Amino acid sequence: MKSNTFNYSLLAIGVAAVLGLSTAASAVETPTTTTGVDITNQATANYSVAGQAQPEAKSNIVKVSVSQQVSFSLTADNNDTAAPTNGVQGDNKNENIAVTPNGFVLFEHTLKNTGNTTDTYDITVGATDPKYTQNASTVTFTTYKADGTPITDRTNITLNYMENTLIPSTLEKGEYVKFTIRAKTSGNKGEETLPLQLSVTSRNLAGIAGATKTLINTDTSFTRLPTFGIVKTITNGLDLNDTTYQDTATYKVVVTNDGTNFSADATNITIEDVLPNGLVMAKELIASNITVSTGATKGTIASGSLGSQGFSITNVNLPIGQSITITFEVKQTGAVTITPTVAMGMINHVTVTDDLDEDAATTGDIVIDSTKTGSPENVSTFYPAANPEVNYVKGETPAKSGDDSTVPLLTIKRELTLTGVTTKEIAPVTGLTAADTAGQVTHSTVITNTGKDVEGSKPGELTFTITDNDGGVRDAINVVPGTVKVTYNPGGTGTGVTDATITPVNGIYDINTVLTAGIKAGGIVTITYNVSANDAPLFNPVTSTNDADATFEDTIVTLIPVAEGAPTPITVTDKTTVRGLVLVKKQALAVDCAATSTGIVGSFVTTDITGALPGQCIVYQIQARNTSTTAAGFPITSVTILDEFSKFAPNATYVIGSLADMDGAEIEGTDRVTTTLATLAAQGTATMQFKVKIKTGL
Template sequence: MKSNNFNYSLLAVGVAAVMGISTGANAATSGTVGDTTTKVTITNQASASYNVGELKQPTVYSNEVVIEVSEQVSFSLVSNNEDDSLGDDSNVNEEVAPNGFASFKHTLANTGNRTDSYTIKLENVTEDDKDYDLENSTATFTVYSGTTAGTTGTITFAQAQNQTFTLDKGQSVQFTINAKTTGNIGGNEQALLLSATSSILANNANTNADTKPTLTNTDRSITKLPTFSIVKTVTNALDLNDLDNDTAEYQIVVKNNEVNDSYSTEAVDVAIADNLPTGLIIAKSLTTSDIQVEGGATIGSFDTANAGAIGSKGFNIKGVNIPVAGTVTITFTVKKDPNAALDPATAINHVSVTDDLDNSANTANTVIDSTDKNAEQNMAFYAVTEQNHTDGTKVNGTNGDDSTMPLLTIKRSLSLSGVTTKEIAPTSGTLGQVTHQTVITNKGQDVEGDTAGELTFTITDDDGNTPDAISVVSSNVTITYDADGTGNIATGEPIPISPTLKNGVSVYDIHTALPGGIATNGTVTINYKVESIKAPLFTPVNSTTPTFENTVVTLTPKLEGAPTPVAVTDTTTVKGLTLDKFQALDVNCDGIISGAGEIDFTDDKIEQAEPGQCVIYRIDAKNTSSAAPLGFDITDVVILDELAEFSANADYVDNSATTTFANGTATNNGTAITTTIATLAPQATETMQFKVKIKTAR
């Protein structure tokens, strides 16, 4: 039997791909175009013919196999500033400095299964409001295959208008757009558009109207910059009376003010510089301990070339960071430059804060904020114009206002004048107290006594003996104030001033009675009383020198720049009635002084008198107080000479009593010879005179 031969013929597998775009492909909010799929079915079946012997047999067919081909065209354009792993169609609130660069990240990815080309475009939102200087902006890119980086490059703004990227399945491009701002100031917002167009979707005639061949991302930045408030004050003035030794103290407070959330930002790597005016130098080298920070600010470091060394003209502190609402406080001392003249009125010390806003040499946006308006730079970056004060005006700092002031100096000069001499009776009582006045004159340039304890005075005895017959009435001291020294008492009435007892001494503080102090050229008159209690008229008793007491008024300035204490001494002298008795021998009892060579009255002893002769007595009453206005009248004087004093050895001669007092009479009342004087004026003397006859011995 003849065997049968089978002939097998393999059919070629043909694949025909006919492209058509589905109408269901739309851009998602994430910027991703959905699948655009064309399904092509390829069906393949094999057949075989054969003969058996010479006889043709029926054709044999194999089973049918089917291939369904799915083509996907899709891509995404997403924004990655917030999180590289999450994307959406916008980058928002990216901070940028004036004239600085904003950085925006995007990823363009081929999410389909065939190669596609994409044309990108970078543009401002509107032509009339160019928020970005695109001519000076660039974009860098890296092409990735999966996670493997490939081609990298940089394209300019011009190239970014039509640059095409061809991406295979699974490839992506990561962009970083460095968009330069221009003309922007604090609080401005800028918008930039980045788009990518698929060539397949854009060029396919079957693209449905709902399908988006172009995806667009929006980049938004906001202009932020720190707002510096600089306040420089003199916290300790310079004593012009001690320029060789005294120092002044300055305090600088730099604050990064919180204007609002859309405006304020941290200041990073700033410099704070101080340049002293002519006539001043650093008195003590600065260290970091002279810098205090709050609110997360950092101290920084001193510039080695300008570190604030002793004898230098200032300092520069670099690398300071000041968060919003943070402060940096610097305290330092200065002194007079021995090699330069100092004019306090023009010695205004200025401070500058320098901040390269984005710390980039490629942008011209370094701000110099200064208390000296002429030294400032790029202050037009701020929406509100700051105020620069040079008179020490206090600022709230909301708008970044700055303040400094001329050098405060102290030139204190006080004088004490008006030494007074008063006379007082041996016992004054309240009505007979006498008042001393001492004048304080402020000859300096500063108000005196407006601070408690700054200006005090004491009134003390010069001998320190207590109690004294003449003493100060410490509870009845007053002052009168003349603000301009012209003699017009501003208050109109004396002001009581109460003492504080310190170590047994009454201390009077000007501030307690005159809180505003004594103005320049003003005077304060101290009025104090003294009184007497049984003060002796003479010291010692047999002396003709009046008793007196010195009281010392001492003015003691304290606190900064205090001059040396000064003092004056007032004198109070005891004056009053003196009574002197004289005698003369009248041998013939005829009223004529005669005998023993005597020719006048004497207070000496008479030794030659004989019985039967007469003696004339004269008593002089004198008011020893000085002429007006210093002295005082003595009233109701009664001169009395008792008969008992002499009646054992002599007899009063009737009707011999006389007086020089015009309205007075001398009388014998049986026990004494008396004369009454109503008023005895200062320095006046009145006399009572009478005669006695010496008894004959029995």
């Protein structure tokens, strides 16, 4: 039978009545409901012979058993398998499908008649989050035959999305409908999750008690957009004594697509910089002035920047976590008399513009981020209100993703070095606080002021951070709060400082809080800090005993100079490796079961042994090893190696007198054997060996 065409009339019904059915389910496919009927048939014939009517002739009876199967499926087809959602494509959920603020999101679904009879389905587009704009959203359908051929008069049919709308569709066996909901969002911000629900009800199942009549799919969109971190610094100050106005100052602009939990790649963005009065571009901005990290693009530079008050770059692409660095030179025009005081007020701002969905027809989705607070910046419209952006204008280091920073015109040059990478080894368990430092290790880093100016004499001018490679989340290996100290050697006359505790604010250590007069030219500051271990695994993976797999943590000390003449932040990376006791058990078959016999069959192995027979003996060998190195390690004390008889009972028995060890004091107990050592030196080993006899009659 040919299927009916779509009934596209929009029959308004209450969504509560449809979605609240007690028989509704959110499975991908309904269970098959089977009903049977038998069709029988018998033929008859009437005839005459020689004009005489004969008895009616009847044929044999034939029977056909008809089995009607009713079932259907409703699947969510968006590919939501990528991290962090880790969803399942083709289940009953389209989870966290990316959408831009005020943009469109597409939800894909398939309805299929998986039974063997024609059925009519009522498709209901359910209630949505208020931030979906229904009069700008649509539902598009295409119906396919069982062989995948589109049905011509039911192809690419688009309807306006109306909440609580019911759309009937009749499908023959194997036929299916693919439909796309194109939902328009409005007023949504980064990190927001917006739900939408869809249900389908089978009319053939409506009168069957206990049958699953309705399937539900749930869609959620997750609002994503780039988070731009804009940092503008000056790497070369301007010589104000140059009356020819030919000396240049060098600016560096770094725009990063900061990683957040609602990140998205940035495509075709525009970066602009407008200089303050009194400064112009000293050189034409060209491609060699721009560097990009992996996957980012340099974009297109507008021509004619030489002598102008800034530049513009379009078509820049910044994947998540990637950056573009623009270096350019400026000089004075003479129109403004620049003094050190005036220079501190000469702040120019960088602006980044991004049309989030790259569709000029979509309104309200252009994000403008600037180092300047206020118009034209509009990031507060798009970023979560709980995490507002901060714009710094004194060269401060941004405190979090999405914060921006610029700096006044600088007229001096500063130089600093950071040296002293340290490598330490730590036991799996140590004291965890500044009051309990047992077993902790201490790293040190040296700051040297190699410039001509005092560093850190003002709050925030010279800071440093100490971070590890776990992204700031406390794990098994961590910097111990309260153990960071500063020692200052002024390098000549002046007052020094020894082991002064320095306290961070929001993870940032300010040199000025300890050295209020700053670091003199030639001065040296040594930073020390402790690292602790909280039940840290020896190896990664934990099943390894290979020293190359030893667990370690990199700790990065970053020196962050800001304000006038600030050089680029510099880092050193210290390393803390977990070392401790490794226990390796090996086994071999014995030549005999004599307690004092040392002969074995083959070699000791850590792998399984097959083919052993009842009555034979197994030799167990247990080796303890101190994995710490002789250069940076530590002794291990009070070592006890034990093996309990319950580990091999009831299939084997301990051979009395077979316990032998080569390094410690052994004890043969009634339920265990042990070996003890007072000290195991770095790289030292201790071995215990004994026999068990395999029981007969197993």
